Amino acid sequence: MHPIRRQRLIAVIFVVVLATVAVGLVTYALRQNINLFYTPSQITAGEAPEGTRIRVGGMVVPGSVQRVPGSLETLFTVTDGAGEVKIAYTGILPDLFAENEAAVATGMMREDGTFGASEVLAKHDENYMPPEVADAMEKAMDKAHEARQ
Amino acid sequence: MARTRPIMPAWFHRLGSPKGFYSMTTPWLPWLAAASLVLLIGGAVWGLGFAPADAKQGNSFRIIYIHVPSAFLALAGYYVMAVAGAIGLIWRMKLSFVAMKAAAPLGAALTLISLVTGALWGKPTWGTYWVWDARITSMLVLFFLYLGVIALHYAYTNGEAAGKAAAVLALVGTANIPIIYKSVDWWYTLHQPATIKLTEAPSMHPSMFQPLLVMIAGFYCLYALVLILNIRAEILHRERGSHWVVELARSRRS
Incomplete structure (x- = not known):
């Protein structure tokens, strides 16, 4: 390779590596701010800021969803x-939004330890399947569950 | 100092000259056009009309047949642009800066398509059009990088200076590509992790996955076709005073 071209090649590699390292360090330093939500264990451990609007994300516990009669209020865990x-x-x-599916809620912790949400988003997983396959899988899971009992 | 020996075959040099590229790619165009047409129409009819609906999302999942291929090509197209820019900076080949300029609006359009289709899908699925999570925000940064490369080309009247400046921006922006790709694994995001993985089977039923593969292949063909057409148009513009372009225009007219 011609020495001038080699020099330019080294300069190009240097630019790419330097940019990647710089962006990598910035994103590493900001990693907690880049996360969209806090996990429930981070909140119970006191890692989330208090007295400010945050997001919490996790799996909706089966059987935990209760609707308050006569209003649009829903309670879930x-x-x-x-x-x-x-x-x-x-x-x-x-x-x-469903039990056993992930959800992300925006709001603030209340005094009584519940999280008062002003917005709830459903998080979809990466699995795609037709309804018949989903039904068959559910039946197979139930059967395996019965066999274990 | 030892003389440098040629390491590239003859066709590479032919492809590197604007006139050589123009005449070499002319017979490719009908094949690429036919392949894109067949794959895109076939994949769209298969995916939208015959693939089963998703168990949870119903029919709204079908936007994946546009969203995923355009996002794939938006990322791959950035590397096409950045590598063309690097070759232009190092070897000062005329054609590589032309290819970089041609790839920018194409990549910007694909990024915009994936952002818009994602937002349209997000409303019925997540409950919102937009969330500032790592995947969506880094994809927006990619869109701005493409716009930056386009803008730099128009900021200079000198083609060579514009090419150099745009190439440096394109190279710096490559740092964003692994971030977009891995954002859903590195951070908590609303966007789900990848369905199509390099090392594992896709987490999608084959009856839904096969049309997606056809659409991805169709988008690759369309990308190649539009990129080559863009490069050819830019070549004709830059060489408009040269003998062979004048001859070409004359032969077309008669």
Whole structure:
């Protein structure tokens, strides 16, 4: 390779590496701010800021969803396996909101330890399947569950 | 000092000259156009009309057949642009800056398509059009990087200076591509992790996944076709005073 071209090649590689390292360090330093939400275990451990609007994300615990009669208020619990947060939300939930599915709520912790949400979003997972396959899988899971008991 | 020996074959040099590229790619165009047409129409009819609806999302999942291929090509197209820029900076090949300029609006359009289709899908699925999570925000940064490369080309009257400046911006912007790709694994985001993985089977039923593969192949063909057409148009513009372009115009008219 011609020495001038080699020099230019080294300069190009230097620019790419330097930019990547710089952006990498910035994103590493800001990693907690880049996360969209806190997990329930982070909140129970006191890692989330108090007295300010935050987001909490986790799996909706099966059987935890209660609707308050005569209002749009819904109470449910989200978990990440290690911690649990009880959420109160007044409003219309997205269609994909369901038990055993992930949800992300925006709001503030109340004095009584529940999380008062002003917005609830459903988080979809990366699995796509036709309804018949989903039904068959559910039946197979139930059967395996019965066999274990 | 030892003389440098040629490391590239003859066709590479032919492809590197604007006139050589123009005449070499002319017979490719009908094939690429036919392949894109067949794959895109076939994939769209298969995906929108015959693939089963998703168990949870119903029919709204079908936007994946546009969203994922355009997002794929928006990322891959950025590397096309950045590598063309690097070749232009190092070897000072005329054609590589032309290719970089041609790739920018195409990549910007694909990024915009993936952002808009994602927002349209987000409303019925998540409950919102837009969330500032790592995936969506880094994709927006990609859109601005493409716009920056386009803008730099118009900021200079001198083509060579514009090419150099745009190439440096394109190279710096490559830092964003792994961030977009890995954002859903590195941080908590609303956007779900990748369905199509390099090392594992896709987490999608084959009856839904096969039309998606056809659409991705169709988008690749369309990308190649539009990129080549853009490059050819830019070549004709830059060489408009040269003998071969004048001859070409004359032969077309008669």
